[in-house]
Amino acid sequence: MAQTITEKILAAHAGRQEVRPGEIVMCRVDLAMANDVTAPAAADAFARMGVPSVWDRSKIALVASHFVPAKDIASAKLMTRMRAFAIEHDIEHFFEVGRGGIEHILLPEEALTLPGDIVIGADSHSCTYGALGCFSTGVGSTDLGAVMATGEIWLRVPETIKIVYSGAPPAWVIGKDLILSVIAAIGDDGARYMAMEHTGDTIAHLSMDSRLTLTNMAIEAGGKSGVIAPDRRTVDYVRERQAATGRSRDFPVLSSDPDADYAGEVAIDVASLEPMVARPSLPSRAVPVGEVERVKVDQVFIGSCTNARIEDLRIAAHVIGDESFSPHVRVMVIPATQRVWQQANEEGLLERFSRAGASVSAPTCGACLGAHMGVLGPGEVCVSTSNRNYVGRMGDPSAQVYLANPAVAAATAVAGELVHPAEVRPNPPEMARPLMEVG
Amino acid sequence: MGAVWKYGDSVDTDVIIPARYLTTTDEAELAKHAMEDLDETFASGVRPGDVVVAGANFGCGSSREHAPIALKGTGVSAVVASSFARIFFRNAINTGLAIVTCPEAVAATDAGDEVEVDVATGQVRNLTKNQTFEAEALPDFIMDIVRRGGLVEWVKSRVGADA
Numbered sequence: 321m322a323q324t325i326t327e328k329i330l331a332a333h334a335g336r337q338e339v340r341p342g343e344i345v346m347c348r349v350d351l352a353m354a355n356d357v358t359a360p361a362a363a364d365a366f367a368r369m370g371v372p373s374v375w376d377r378s379k380i381a382l383v384a385s386h387f388v389p390a391k392d393i394a395s396a397k398l399m400t401r402m403r404a405f406a407i408e409h410d411i412e413h414f415f416e417v418g419r420g421g422i423e424h425i426l427l428p429e430e431a432l433t434l435p436g437d438i439v440i441g442a443d444s445h446s447c448t449y450g451a452l453g454c455f456s457t458g459v460g461s462t463d464l465g466a467v468m469a470t471g472e473i474w475l476r477v478p479e480t481i482k483i484v485y486s487g488a489p490p491a492w493v494i495g496k497d498l499i500l501s502v503i504a505a506i507g508d509d510g511a512r513y514m515a516m517e518h519t520g521d522t523i524a525h526l527s528m529d530s531r532l533t534l535t536n537m538a539i540e541a542g543g544k545s546g547v548i549a550p551d552r553r554t555v556d557y558v559r560e561r562q563a564a565t566g567r568s569r570d571f572p573v574l575s576s577d578p579d580a581d582y583a584g585e586v587a588i589d590v591a592s593l594e595p596m597v598a599r600p601s602l603p604s605r606a607v608p609v610g611e612v613e614r615v616k617v618d619q620v621f622i623g624s625c626t627n628a629r630i631e632d633l634r635i636a637a638h639v640i641g642d643e644s645f646s647p648h649v650r651v652m653v654i655p656a657t658q659r660v661w662q663q664a665n666e667e668g669l670l671e672r673f674s675r676a677g678a679s680v681s682a683p684t685c686g687a688c689l690g691a692h693m694g695v696l697g698p699g700e701v702c703v704s705t706s707n708r709n710y711v712g713r714m715g716d717p718s719a720q721v722y723l724a725n726p727a728v729a730a731a732t733a734v735a736g737e738l739v740h741p742a743e744v745r746p747n748p749p750e751m752a753r754p755l756m757e758v759g
Numbered sequence: 760m761g762a763v764w765k766y767g768d769s770v771d772t773d774v775i776i777p778a779r780y781l782t783t784t785d786e787a788e789l790a791k792h793a794m795e796d797l798d799e800t801f802a803s804g805v806r807p808g809d810v811v812v813a814g815a816n817f818g819c820g821s822s823r824e825h826a827p828i829a830l831k832g833t834g835v836s837a838v839v840a841s842s843f844a845r846i847f848f849r850n851a852i853n854t855g856l857a858i859v860t861c862p863e864a865v866a867a868t869d870a871g872d873e874v875e876v877d878v879a880t881g882q883v884r885n886l887t888k889n890q891t892f893e894a895e896a897l898p899d900f901i902m903d904i905v906r907r908g909g910l911v912e913w914v915k916s917r918v919g920a921d922a
């Protein structure tokens with residue numbers, strides 16, 4: 321029977337020839353991940369399961385990302401608990417603050433998530449890794465504890481919704497704008513329980529950074545996972561990361577059968593897209609930037625697992641040029657990982673942000689979840705490159721958050737009000753070349 | 760049996776329990792702040808046995824298990840929703856918060872109604888309106904986890920069986 325890439329991966333990990341949507345299957349897990357918020361509870365659940373040791377110390381990643389560097393004593397205790405567990409079980413991939421960053425950008429960089437894998441993360445944006453052509457999804461701490469104990473997880477085989485993008489992205493349009501327009505089209509639960517498979521000729525135009533943004537926000541449409549079948553760019557990226565990290569696990573390159581069954585199909589005409597902005601307080605309230613009120617903003621946040629990769633920082637720096645930020649806007653720039661930070665530093669981007677008037681800090685989730693490093697006060701307006709603008713997400717419940725790509729965010733920081741990036745910088749940045757022209 | 764607290768669609772985990780309280784997993788502590796950004800009266804007014812009734816996509820957003828734990832800590836007997844976001848669904852099953860999917864009951868129920876929920880049979884009874892609804896049945900596999908009281912006990916039973 322014809323199968324989707326998601327069904328093929330699940331079948332391979334359940335020891336089956338094929339699986340069907342709706343079935344519940346037990347699957348082998350290739351990598352289990354938890355962060356400083358979810359790992360302590362996962363460690364507690366693990367302890368209560370009465371298993372003496374973790375199933376495989378080399379297949380667990382523990383990442384300090386959310387409340388680090390520790391923002392208070394209570395969060396320091398979470399880190400202490402996670403570190404103690406990592407030491408007790410000799411966890412191979414333990415990333416302290418200063419050695420890692422935000423997990424969803426870190427793990428692909430570290431070549432720990434590969435095409436064809438099943439990755440289970442105790443964080444809802446664990447769907448991000450699917451950009452590499454694996455099945456990855458988020459769970460809670462107890463589920464993760466069970467994976468650490470057994471190396472397996474029960475999964476309901478999801479239906480797949482197929483997103484078909486067509487055309488070359490116009491100037492200023494990146495992965496963020498594509499996924500916001502999908503969520504606007506299908507709604508906050510339009511892909512509930514489903515795998516979102518991103519396809520179409522546009523994919524060849526997208527960098528790996530942009531592709532990771534597409535799969536990152538599957539959860540904002542209620543999706544279980546996001547997936548993009550690997551192409552040459554994916555394989556080159558994975559090999560490059562394997563060479564850089566000295567990790568060399570084999571991986572399959574899978575794709576959906578042409579006659580596979582889909583629960584639905586959504587067509588996105590990328591060639592006619594504009595940068596998108598999601599109004600408060602739902603990601604599905606996304607509209608083209610030209611239709612959004614020119615609201616005065618108090619804070620701009622360029623960070624998070626959605627848009628704090630090197631491509632994002634380059635775009636933001638391009639828009640800023642030699643300008644300074646509007647005097648009434650507070651600007652926070654938080655590169656996603658140590659590697660992104662170092663690269664941005666070498667390219668002079670961090671200095672440019674700093675000179676323009678931004679607070680540039682060490683990798684952390686920080687302001688994205690209203691934890692620290694830029695919590696919003698009552699009634700404040702923020703343009704953020706992150707993925708969620710829910711009530712209270714970034715601080716006070718009366719704060720208003722607009723989600724946008726890094727070009728819009730940077731232009732807004734310069735202008736002091738929400739604007740199209742071309743108003744600040746008429747010439748767009750150079751983007752990834754389409755695949756057929758590569759190499 | 761208890762009184763109904765009624766909410767709309769897409770009640771997300773950031774309002775069920777805001778990130779500023781995630782430095783603890785203590786049920787009683789989390790319960791003090793349950794739903795506070797959505798409904799300030801909930802945490803202080805909710806009584807053991809009360810029922811949360813909400814629209815579609817309940818529990819969307821972050822994977823924080825603190826969300827079902829906070830609700831469980833308030834003593835609510837169940838959450839009835841038109842649909843649940845999947846991570847919240849798993850977390851509720853795993854941590855023993857009673858949940859049922861029943862759009863008909865949600866449509867017919869108002870805040871303050873007296874409601875009784877039987878998770879085992881999937882029945883939702885609205886005593887105020889004298890109506891009974893059948894919730895969506897859970898697969899046997901998941902009912903097995905529910906019957907054992909959550910995932911920890913379920914894993915224990917499996918690990919024990921393997922030994």
Ligand code: SF4
Nearest residue numbers: 445624625685688689
């Ligand atoms: S950056 Fe934001 S969305 Fe991403 S993992 Fe951190 S808190 Fe979650």
